[in-house]
Amino acid sequence: MTSTGSAGTTAGVAEDGLDVSRVRRDFPFLRARINDHPVVYLDSAATAQRPRAVVEAESDFALLEYANVHRGVHTLSQRATARYDQARERVRRFVGAAAASEVVFTAGTTAAINLVARSHARPLLRPGDEILLTEMEHHSNIVPWQIVAQEAGAVIRVIPVTDAGELDLDQAAHLIGSRTRVVAVAHVSNVLGTVNPIPVIAELAHSVGAVLLVDGAQAVPHRRVDVQALGCDFYAASAHKMYGPNGIGFLWGRRELLEAMPPWQGGGGMIEVVSFDQTTFAPPPARFEAGTPPITQAIGLAAAVEYLEALGWEAIERHEATLLAEATRRLAEIPGVRLIGNSADRVGVVSFVVDGIHPHDVGTVLDLGGVAVRASHHCAQPLMRRFGVTGTVRASFGVYNTLEELDALVAGLHEARRVFGG
Template identity: 55%
Template structure:
């Protein structure tokens, strides 16, 4: 299996400066200081082309899709479905019908849990996840287990935040009905060897869902090369708007799945006696969708492709190396998540200061970083900390942003130092 290999060319400072000009919010000031935005793991900022795409839709195209014969409805439908095809190309899906619009990664995983997995599991069956999962890839499976009597099985991680692959192989058994894993850990930055993990699961006839929320903007994703059965991601993590996301699923799996929600647009015909469902993917898209969000997401993917995910990844890898060295040099700071293969995420704790206090001081210096459990409380428990501070990078970040983070951390020492 040949996957896309990232290039090693790192963009120069002028290129990054040009990219930064595309993001209006980066000119904001916070507490009188220039904004240093290092909370990209929570949500990325939006380039002007994405903002303009959404504005243009509402000014010139606003209408419901699939339901009208008038020009605006036809125009909206064409643009909305063109966005679906654009998303399919971005992840190399076999056809646009394998792309289901959802609100985000969370809804995508819940859809698979309730529509694909719940109908085919029984008491004693197993659902396999890892110890580094986001709550969105834990709680939906716990709900299914409560509903069916199935059992949640958790693959451990080591002290660096690396998945125990030997344990993973042992833990896939005859009763395993699905494997659900994160592509990239949101709390640790670990990049899982998902191609290998999928191959192991498929050799035993087990389907695999990948939570791609933290991968989609940073790594090339080719769902056919990976051969995953499901891939979920959120638009707002890849420079698109909030409230729009994607579930990719192989067409045969979608055909076999019953709808999760009922209502308008997911039907072909309705009588009081019987309803005939629509074809895929529309049978999973009940109600008026986030039309503007889908169109703007397509614009975001155009933007990313124009730069190149491989170029973005190389830039972020350089930032990660620089930030890792800088944070390791700080007194009483400990990194949480030190895998060899990481995306642009640095999580850390201060020995004497709670993460929330650190985050507050950073904010007063204009540095926006995340402080908390990152919707990954089991990860915090695994490392014996209540919370971490997380700095996460995007294409518009520069070394000076990391320097600002380090400078702000010196005040943490001054305020709370021994």
């Protein structure tokens, strides 16, 4: 099969460099049928499907090598510890961290943000201090800050979003000031796909002595992340958005910041010496990993990193850019479809509304045709209000999606318009 024009193909090595038919063979899930139709999974921004390599890495470890870490003198425990440490090293390289000790395994992005809000921000916040967020944040990068702000009497400020779905950086420059302690911003919007200019925001934050936390949940499956180049101070992400297991994520933090942070949960594994009078806490990252960590999931996360890197970032980016361009073009052709946001720098996420049809109803009609999209407020209610909608339909693309699958999406939208008399 060959391709014409700039569009990639599904069979053989597409000209964008990603052999999608081979990729698809790595994901047995894609052979499923939903409502008598082949599944068309356009909800990777909610959670990505896992390739066989990730699940097998987890199951091999669980079936053959499993033991607790940092506990036993026995061989199995030592091996498990080594694998767990290797997983951390994998993540270190994945984000370009200076040292593996700067990588803390957490339950996910939400837990990582809560950890920073609780252990970094809360102790230093004074009444009247400010936390700067953006209008496009996911609730998980809003609520943890609200909680600590309320406790400390601090104030939340919000960088507005333009009609194009980009951060208003002029406003940001006015909103940031000497009272700003923390700036927390998504690397990539889960609704709009917008890639935010993190280095610019980092410079802004650092000019007033604030730290910058980046919510990287939606960026890690799409772009190579280099925390040094981004210039941020904390970076949080989840494995399940990047073809890895759920139940694990990570926080990268600058060493001096992590070292200054008190623990947020107490328990085994995060201590040096415990007596009833006093406990000495372990240095990071162990300080923030109380209890038995998600060991099997860490092995799976490492396998997901390997899988992504083997595909190659350039190939991934090109493939997703092709899908995004084609989806944007075809959706815009459908009468009554209004696309939300059109930032120049975007990953494979498209949000839209259909005139006169509630997103939920669009989602149900698409589902009946085997097409899985998200239809809701996407845990970003402030952004929904910004664009004057209660929710949107969101199609999000991963490495396994094809141009042919867009046919099913477009057909489903025509069907929805027919059913609703559009």
